[in-house]
Amino acid sequence: MKLYGYWRSGAAYRLRIAFGLKGLDWEDMPVNLLAGDQQSEAFRSLNPIGLVPVLELDDGAALSQSLAILDWLDRSHPEPPLFPENPVARARVMAAGMTIAVDTHPLQNVGVVKHLKSAYGVDQQGGVDWMIHWMDRGFAAFQKMCEPNAPFAFGEEPSFADICLIPQLYNAHRWEMDLSSYPRLTEIEARCLALPAFEAARPENRPDAA
Amino acid sequence: MKLYGYWRSGAAYRLRIAFGLKGLDWEDMPVNLLAGDQQSEAFRSLNPIGLVPVLELDDGAALSQSLAILDWLDRSHPEPPLFPENPVARARVMAAGMTIAVDTHPLQNVGVVKHLKSAYGVDQQGGVDWMIHWMDRGFAAFQKMCEPNAPFAFGEEPSFADICLIPQLYNAHRWEMDLSSYPRLTEIEARCLALPAFEAARPENRPDAA
Structure with missing residues (x-):
């Protein structure tokens, strides 16, 4: 999985923590927010709003919005769970x-x-x-x-x-x-x-x- | 279910739509945001950040954050689903x-x-x-x-x-x-x-x- 993020992005940081808790590897794909690279056409084709993070899956599908990615992650890799069951x-x-x-x-x-x-x-x-x-x-x-x-x-x-x-x-x-x-x-x-x-x-x- | 909201609150409006789609009844509990009633001690005991909506379940449990309530709702009342299965x-x-x-x-x-x-x-x-x-x-x-x-x-x-x-x-x-x-x-x-x-x-x- 490729994680388009920025070292100081709090939303990308959330995903890195979750990957670690789930025991998954990821590849860092830095996007320089200070240089405005998140506004480039290439990046906006991954996420139209121009915000990090974006997660590119091995089949090329690009997911955006860290909370939606956490939901996807917890369903596709349930252990350990990110939420209590009740x-x-x-x-x-x-x-x-x-x-x-x-x-x-x-x-x-x-x-x-x-x-x-x-x-x-x-x-x-x-x-x-x-x-x-x-x-x-x-x-x-x-x-x-x-x-x-x-x-x-x-x-x-x-x-x-x-x-x-x-x-x-x-x-x-x-x-x-x-x-x-x-x-x-x-x-x-x-x-x-x-x-x-x-x-x-x-x-x-x-x-x-x- | 009691829905603490405000007529113009977009987050409360989301929940009303979802209740309707699921065929559920709810009781409106208006909180006057312009008068600052969401900052009252009584309301903050339901939701410490002082924002609507809050959903009070029949057993008295108070849930906050509209997106978390939608997640709860879609799990507890799955039909019709709010998301595709894939x-x-x-x-x-x-x-x-x-x-x-x-x-x-x-x-x-x-x-x-x-x-x-x-x-x-x-x-x-x-x-x-x-x-x-x-x-x-x-x-x-x-x-x-x-x-x-x-x-x-x-x-x-x-x-x-x-x-x-x-x-x-x-x-x-x-x-x-x-x-x-x-x-x-x-x-x-x-x-x-x-x-x-x-x-x-x-x-x-x-x-x-x-």
């Missing part, structure tokens, strides 16, 4: 993850912050404030939604919720966000990053890391 | 819907546009421009991702993709967006709105519609 428990794990992946991450994507600056005259600090504002909202909610006393966000093993959380925390560190209000999240992060699947997925370990 | 086809329908529900809708949520105005001094027209900018990106991509010659976005029946598209088009009309570049989407919209499940779900038919 339907309500599954919905809760998914909702916590989506509090990050749907309500937080899309607001602070590269293109969004770029548009905020170019069309509204917002400066660099204003862009960082914007990202941190939405991360605060998302982290505060996630911390209330996850289990208070489990090793991972929910239960004894990493789940979809941890897969969404860890890349967002990477971004929070990048922008030097104060995380002192989120001790439960940084505790989960430490536990996740000690696992080989998370370690191998880290942005710093990508071929295109600058 | 795994790659399923991933494509999901990706098209998420191009709207993940990459478009969260950027033009009430709270986001409000923050753009209050923290960055953006005026009413600037807020509308922001929403239309992201809808343009999402609609252009969706139009390329859906099937070119099917009655609905994918195939002969409405799917998850149509469920995500129709509420976003409602918002586009609300802000008088020029949709002339998206003939395929307005054609899908006309076909969907002629169905009872979509008609019954319309914002105008809610008890809290103003």
Whole structure:
């Protein structure tokens, strides 16, 4: 499988973690977001909206949207599962993850912050404030939604919720966000990053890391 | 089932459509977003991030995040299915819907546009421009991702993709967006709105519609 991504893309990072948890190999296909390569005609033929990640399967089929790819992955490679089996428990794990992946991450994507600056005259600090504002909202909610006393966000093993959380925390560190209000999240992060699947997925370990 | 929503909330509208397609009844529990009722302690005990919709099941369990609720719904009430059975086809329908529900809708949520105005001094027209900018990106991509010659976005029946598209088009009309570049989407919209499940779900038919 070829993973079109970018070392700092949180959505691509999610997939790398999931591949690692499932014991699957992937090939990194770096797309330079800062150079705008995601807007090229070649890349848009894989994903018309011009966003990473895209997963190219061995038969050439191209899948986009990290959450749809995670759904495909968990169905085609069910072990270990990314969700608990109980339907309500599954919905809760998914909702916590989506509090990050749907309500937080899309607001602070590269293109969004770029548009905020170019069309509204917002400066660099204003862009960082914007990202941190939405991360605060998302982290505060996630911390209330996850289990208070489990090793991972929910239960004894990493789940979809941890897969969404860890890349967002990477971004929070990048922008030097104060995380002192989120001790439960940084505790989960430490536990996740000690696992080989998370370690191998880290942005710093990508071929295109600058 | 009690659906905490708001007549104009696109995410609550998605769920109403899906309930209708599945032949399920629900009770509307209006949350006045303009009055800020979604930030109340009572509502945040149902969903810590303070966003609608929330679905309260008959046993009192509260589910949040419309996409997680749709996943729960399609598993607990499988007929008619919201996705095709083939795994790659399923991933494509999901990706098209998420191009709207993940990459478009969260950027033009009430709270986001409000923050753009209050923290960055953006005026009413600037807020509308922001929403239309992201809808343009999402609609252009969706139009390329859906099937070119099917009655609905994918195939002969409405799917998850149509469920995500129709509420976003409602918002586009609300802000008088020029949709002339998206003939395929307005054609899908006309076909969907002629169905009872979509008609019954319309914002105008809610008890809290103003």
